[in-house]
Amino acid sequence: MSDQEPDKDKAALQARLAKLNDALRARDERAAARTPTEAAAKGNSFGRAMSAGLNVFSEFVAAIVVGAFVGWQADAWLGTKPWLMVVFLGLGTAAGFWNIYRIAARKAPSYEEDETPPDGKA
Amino acid sequence: MNPETAAKPNPIEQFELVRLWEHEINGVEVSFTNASLYMLLAALGVVLLMVFATSRKALTPGRGQAAAEMLYEFVAGMVRQIAGEEGMRFFPFVFSLFAFVLIANLIGLFPYTFSVTSQIIVTFGFAVFVMAIVVAYGFYRNGFGFLKLFVPHGVPALVLVVLIPIEIISFLSRPISLSVRLFANMLAGHITLAVFGGFVALLLGAGAWAALAPVPLLAITALYALELLVACLQAFVFSVLTCVYLNDAIHPGH
Secondary structure, eight states, X not given: OOOXXXXXXXXXXXXXXXXXXXXXXXXXXXXXXXXHHHHHHSSOHHHHHHHHHHHHHHHHHHHHHHXXXXXXXXXXXXXXXXXXXXXXXXXXXXXHHHHHHHHHHHTOTTTXXXXXXXXXXO | OOTTSSSSOOTTGXXXXXXXXXXXXXXXXXXXXXXXXXXXXXXXXXXXXXXITTTTOOSSOOHHHHHHHHHXXXXXXXXXXXXXXXXXXXXXXXXXXXXXXXXXXXXXXXXXXXXXXXXXHHHXXXXXXHHHHHHHHHHHHHGGGGGGGGOOSSOOHXXXXXXXXXXXXXXXXXXXXXXXXXXXXXXXXXXXXXXXHHHHHHHHTSGGGXXXXXXXXXXXXXXXXXXXXXXXXXXXXXXXXXXXXXXXHHOOOO
């Protein structure tokens, strides 16, 4: 590097830095838009399938368990054995299907993708 | 994971809690167990990664600093994308959660270690903590408007009578599904590894069948790669869902 025209060099450097900065920012934005899907898309399909299966399982079972528990406790408090438990078990099962529907709707475009939530707003 | 110890390998021996230091306070047991030890190790791992790797603050990051910066930017991008700019106030929380679960999962992959996240009480503790923050912040920010979370809009009143209890049960099931998902993944993976390890031991002790022993050994190698993926993926899923739920607290309207 010659020092004959320091100003010009400096300006050129500034311009290059600005360009680089823009490029980096654009890349970051692209990366940010892509990260969750990318992480899920990595790895083999068996891992994703197992993960998705346990995902659906836990969502479904959890709702039924909660429904049954709420009904059971409400029965114990109100002395209406077994009716509230029956009702809440049904509601819990419905909630389980509702959970699964939401998972399915969330990843409708590529159903086998694992738990990528492009819309947190749901 | 020590499937080869006994004559009969026991794949769930690895989840046993061992009291390393017995102690009681007012009749409540607060012994220091191997779970406590590995939680401390996980926390230490996070601290090592984040504090010491970034202590030099080099302009050209070294290996450790690059890893720490990638982790930071990854989580920051995730929080911003899912919970919005306002969700960034929860960034320290989500990051700690993600880093802790990730490091705990990864530590658990080393043979002879204890996997903290394969204990449901640990994951349930995290999940309940997350939901407590969601509910508390939801009411703090939105007042009773937070309850709009349970009322999907554009639904006739008659359907609402059924749908609101379903939404409430669905909400209550979140901490359970959140914790069971992480717990079940880690548990299933570690048991699978131990069972295949047991096959190797049994085949080696079965005379001529020992010739087949390398087969499950190869399977373990493949499963290990899978477990590595699951360990990272589940830490990621846990924190993504945390962000989704935090987003519900910030924007309860459906």
